[in-house]
Amino acid sequence: MSPLDWPLHGGRAAPLLARFGLSADTPVLDASANLNPLGPPAWLAGWLAERVAGLADYPDPDYTEARAAIAAHEGITPERVLLTNGGAEAIFLAAALHAGQHPGRPAAIVQPSFAEYARACAAQGLPVVEVPLAPPGFRLDPDAVVAALGEARLLFxxxxxxxxxxxLPRGEMEWLLELTAACDCRVVVDEAFIDFVDDEGGEGQAQEALTPLLARFDHLILLRSLTKRYTLPGLRLGYLLAAPETVEAAASLQPAWSVNGLAAELVAPLLADRDFLDRTRRWLAVERPRLQAGLAGLGLEVVPSRANFFLVRHPEGRVATRRLLPALLRRGVLVRHTESFPGLDGGWLRLALRDSEENDRLLTALAGALADSGGEDAP
Ligand SMILES: Cc1ncc(COP(=O)(O)O)c(C=O)c1O
Structure with missing residues (x-):
C-alpha cells in the first residue's frame, strides 16, 4: 500500500497495522483522531438505553427542538441553524449549494487542511484552487488569498x-469577509475544533467567536461538530450556521431525516452539560502546554497550536519524520500521517492531545522511536 493510499482520516489503525506487519489486535493508543479524551459524557449510556423505544418513531424533519437548543447556545435565532449528520455533511451541503448557485465557478480551499473540502468539491465536479499556508508557521498570507481567489465564489x-x-484571528476574519463580500465569494469557516481553543483568561473563546458576524455578513457559513467535543464520532452530530435564506437552501439539499432521532434529541442535554465543558477546559489548560513542552523537549519542531492537536516534525526532515510513524506503531501508539495533506507530503505528523497518562505514554513512545537508529522507512 503506497502512502498515498493510507487512510484519509485518523482513527483507522487496522490498515496501518497491516501495512507494517503488526497483528490486527495490537493494543493501540489512538493519538491520530482529534477527539476529546474526557468523553463521551458518563450519563450518555443510560440516556441512550432509556430511549431505544424512540427508534420506532421518525425524527421531527425540522429538528425544531435541537435547532432551538443550538440557537439559544449560540445566541442567534433558530432560522440561522441547520442540524447536520456530523460536520462532514455540512461540508458537502456547502459545496452542493455553491455548485447549484455558481455552476462551473471554482472553489478555493486554504491548504493544508481537512480532506473533506476537496472531496466535497470533487463530488460536485467543482474546479478547485488552493490558498497555500506556508511552513513553518502556516499563517494565512492576505496577498496569497487575494492572488488565489480569482474567479472562486466559495472559500473553505x-x-x-x-x-x-x-x-485566524477574528480581526483578520473580518478583513477576509469584507474582501470576499466585495467579490461575491461565500466563505465557509469550519470550526469543528473551536471548543478546544485555548481560553486565554477565560475570554479567548468569546473574543474569537464568529457567531456575531453572521448578522453582518450574509455570505458567511459557520460549521460546527458536536462529535469532536463530546466524543461521539459514531453517532454523527454537527450543525451549520448561516443567513436564514442560506439555511433554507442548504436544507432543501439535505435528505429528509438526515440526522437520526437519538442524535437530534441528544443535542439539548449535551449543550446543557456545563460541567463536561468545564472539565474539558481544565484538561486543556493543563495538558496542552505540558504536551507541547514535552514534544519540544524531545527535540521535535512543534507548530504552535490553538487546538487539541499538534503538528510536529523531526529536525532532520522528512525521511526521519516518516520513520517515526511505524516506530511509534510498534510501540502501540497511532499518530496521523500527513501523506495526503497538500504541502505537507508526509513530512510532518499530527498528534492528538490525550489525557495525562496517555500523553505520558505518547512522549515515552516518541522518546523510544527517536532513539531508534534507522528503522523501516514509511513508504
Ligand atoms: C476540520 C474538520 N471538520 C469536520 C470534521 C467532521 O466532523 P464530524 O465527525 O462531526 O463529521 C472533521 C473530522 O475529523 C474535521 O477534522
Whole structure:
C-alpha cells in the first residue's frame, strides 16, 4: 500500500497495522483522531438505553427542538441553524449549494487542511484552487488569498485549522469577509475544533467567536461538530450556521431525516452539560502546554497550536519524520500521517492531545522511536 493510499482520516489503525506487519489486535493508543479524551459524557449510556423505544418513531424533519437548543447556545435565532449528520455533511451541503448557485465557478480551499473540502468539491465536479499556508508557521498570507481567489465564489477555511492548529484571528476574519463580500465569494469557516481553543483568561473563546458576524455578513457559513467535543464520532452530530435564506437552501439539499432521532434529541442535554465543558477546559489548560513542552523537549519542531492537536516534525526532515510513524506503531501508539495533506507530503505528523497518562505514554513512545537508529522507512 503506497502512502498515498493510507487512510484519509485518523482513527483507522487496522490498515496501518497491516501495512507494517503488526497483528490486527495490537493494543493501540489512538493519538491520530482529534477527539476529546474526557468523553463521551458518563450519563450518555443510560440516556441512550432509556430511549431505544424512540427508534420506532421518525425524527421531527425540522429538528425544531435541537435547532432551538443550538440557537439559544449560540445566541442567534433558530432560522440561522441547520442540524447536520456530523460536520462532514455540512461540508458537502456547502459545496452542493455553491455548485447549484455558481455552476462551473471554482472553489478555493486554504491548504493544508481537512480532506473533506476537496472531496466535497470533487463530488460536485467543482474546479478547485488552493490558498497555500506556508511552513513553518502556516499563517494565512492576505496577498496569497487575494492572488488565489480569482474567479472562486466559495472559500473553505478551517478555524482552528486541521492539521496545523493555527487560528485566524477574528480581526483578520473580518478583513477576509469584507474582501470576499466585495467579490461575491461565500466563505465557509469550519470550526469543528473551536471548543478546544485555548481560553486565554477565560475570554479567548468569546473574543474569537464568529457567531456575531453572521448578522453582518450574509455570505458567511459557520460549521460546527458536536462529535469532536463530546466524543461521539459514531453517532454523527454537527450543525451549520448561516443567513436564514442560506439555511433554507442548504436544507432543501439535505435528505429528509438526515440526522437520526437519538442524535437530534441528544443535542439539548449535551449543550446543557456545563460541567463536561468545564472539565474539558481544565484538561486543556493543563495538558496542552505540558504536551507541547514535552514534544519540544524531545527535540521535535512543534507548530504552535490553538487546538487539541499538534503538528510536529523531526529536525532532520522528512525521511526521519516518516520513520517515526511505524516506530511509534510498534510501540502501540497511532499518530496521523500527513501523506495526503497538500504541502505537507508526509513530512510532518499530527498528534492528538490525550489525557495525562496517555500523553505520558505518547512522549515515552516518541522518546523510544527517536532513539531508534534507522528503522523501516514509511513508504
Ligand atoms: C476540520 C474538520 N471538520 C469536520 C470534521 C467532521 O466532523 P464530524 O465527525 O462531526 O463529521 C472533521 C473530522 O475529523 C474535521 O477534522
Amino acid at each position: 477555511l478551517c478555524r482552528p485549522n486541521n492539521p496545523t492548529g493555527g487560528l
